[in-house]
Amino acid sequence: MPAGGGHAMVRHAVASVPAFARCAVRPHTPPAPTPRAPFTPEGTTVTVTEETAPLSHFERIGGTKSVKAAVDLFYDKVLADPELAGYFTSVDMAGQRRHMVLMLTVVLGGPNEYTGRSLAEAHQPLNIPLEHYVKVGGHLTATLTELDVPADILADVQAVLGQVQDQVVSGGDPAGV
Numbered sequence: 001m002p003a004g005g006g007h008a009m010v011r012h013a014v015a016s017v018p019a020f021a022r023c024a025v026r027p028h029t030p031p032a033p034t035p036r037a038p039f040t041p042e043g044t045t046v047t048v049t050e051e052t053a054p055l056s057h058f059e060r061i062g063g064t065k066s067v068k069a070a071v072d073l074f075y076d077k078v079l080a081d082p083e084l085a086g087y088f089t090s091v092d093m094a095g096q097r098r099h100m101v102l103m104l105t106v107v108l109g110g111p112n113e114y115t116g117r118s119l120a121e122a123h124q125p126l127n128i129p130l131e132h133y134v135k136v137g138g139h140l141t142a143t144l145t146e147l148d149v150p151a152d153i154l155a156d157v158q159a160v161l162g163q164v165q166d167q168v169v170s171g172g173d174p175a176g177v
């Protein structure tokens with residue numbers, strides 16, 4: 001008999017007895033695990049209920065404080081880039097950072113309190129070439145990567161970057177002017 005054949009035969013024999021279906025005894029199945037609240041590393045329990053709403057990206061990264069930190073680092077990189085700094089020489093950077101924080105908050109699924117202009121209104125007069133748009137996108141990606149933003153959130157932000165390209169780049173097809 002081949003190794004393990006005995007088991008297979010036993011199972012087959014049981015399954016083929018018609019009366020088995022009415023028998024109260026069933027083949028052994030492992031008991032269902034007792035539902036338990038998961039343990040956090042600190043040992044405190046959290047209760048997960050069906051009503052728990054999934055966290056937004058905004059909440060997952062830590063809310064406004066984290067978005068502000070990201071925007072500060074992002075504009076530090078942009079202003080340190082000699083190809084980009086010239087765009088911002090006469091721009092009020094405090095207001096700029098504030099508007100970017102509010103916009104990134106919306107992109108991340110947080111509350112919408114954006115009060116600035118549309119992207120097309122703000123950028124079309126600047127005649128931004130694709131090359132500079134790509135550089136700015138690269139600084140944003142580098143910023144979020146440095147801050148250990150989870151990969152799925154980074155991917156969603158990059159998808160939005162692709163969607164708004166035509167509104168920012170000169171000669172695109174700006175929706176929502």
Ligand code: HEM
Binds near residue numbers: 084087119122
């Ligand atoms: C990649 C996507 C981009 C996003 C999401 C974005 C976002 C913003 C936001 C929210 C504002 C503020 C608008 C307002 O205050 O009404 C703004 C303004 C501005 N952006 Fe961008 N931006 C992007 C790309 C770029 C690029 C590629 C450049 C330059 C190479 C640039 C240069 C500027 C400048 C100079 C202003 C100030 C315009 C002014 O005050 O007249 N932006 N941007």
